[in-house]
Amino acid sequence: MMRICLVFLQIGALSFGGGMAVLSMIAELAVSKYGWIDAKAFSDLVALSEMTPGPIAVNAATFVGMKADGTIGAIAATLCCVAPGMLIAMAMEGLYQKGHGIPAVQKIMSWLRPAVIAVIAYGGLTIFKAAVLPVGTIDILSLSIFIVSVLLFSKTKLKLLPVLLFVGVVGAILRLLF
């Protein structure tokens, strides 16, 4: 238990570069070094992270903690995994509030903003491909849902959640009928 906490503190503190970086650290530590999960469970973990909400780091910590020590292990591993990032993020936000009027900081941020928009756009492209071109050909129903949703979000002030639930259910009914 103690060891799991230490390993996930380490993963939480050193996992720069997002989900894939976390998975490679999990493979190295939880599979090869400590043997908490085997290779088959690791591949399930990757699939489950894709299917369930939440960041891969959190999904992975929950899954490995669960396998190693049950629900308590899942909660402990998750807490340890997010704690280091939280502390650093809080410190950075404090600095940002003090510094963001300074012209030099604005200059630096003006380089970063287009990059962030680009990365978000790429995330959108990935999910668009998964939704509309699931097997390489255009899925007409998904494309129609996409277009209707674009219109809903750009022309109305509707919130995300009602649209998501309504379209999710209506789309599912249509998909199962045709």
Add this chain to the structure above:
Amino acid sequence: MESGKIRRMLFTSMVRISAFTLGGGFVIIPLMRKRFVEELGWLEENEMLDYVAMAQSTPGATSVNIAVMIGHRMAGATGSLAAATGAVIPPVAIMCLVSAAYDLMTENPIIQAVLASMRSVIAAMIAVSVISMARSLLASRRAKGMCIAIVCGIALFFVSSSWVLIACLVCGIVEAFLRRDRQ
């Protein structure tokens, strides 16, 4: 707004957002932007992007770290805690349930059909978000060009987004340093 109410809103907003972001990563950011910039008006468009950039250079899950920053901004350390707890509870709970019912989820046609439809909605929401952010923030020609070049770089040459952000950070620091006298 009193701070207790802000903390409750941070928590409930993050619970709702993180319960519905399949795939994680950059999919959750437009959802957070819609909630905190458009619906609640707590942040400016550019501040949201600054938080994303900073959270990317922080270890750990980017979305949790953005939630922590917004929480800190609105209600200090306890705000951070409220937002982070909200962000983490749905994935932990769902993962615990799902790892028990794994086969059921992958094979159930109804669940698969709902998930497929929701994916299209989220893709649409991201498209609208990106256009709205690009309109308000990509004023200069350099910024537009950079943005398009980076999307192509990531999509076609699999450049890692962390390296792109680090490179931009370095460019920004160099420019700020070279032009410091002229300000």
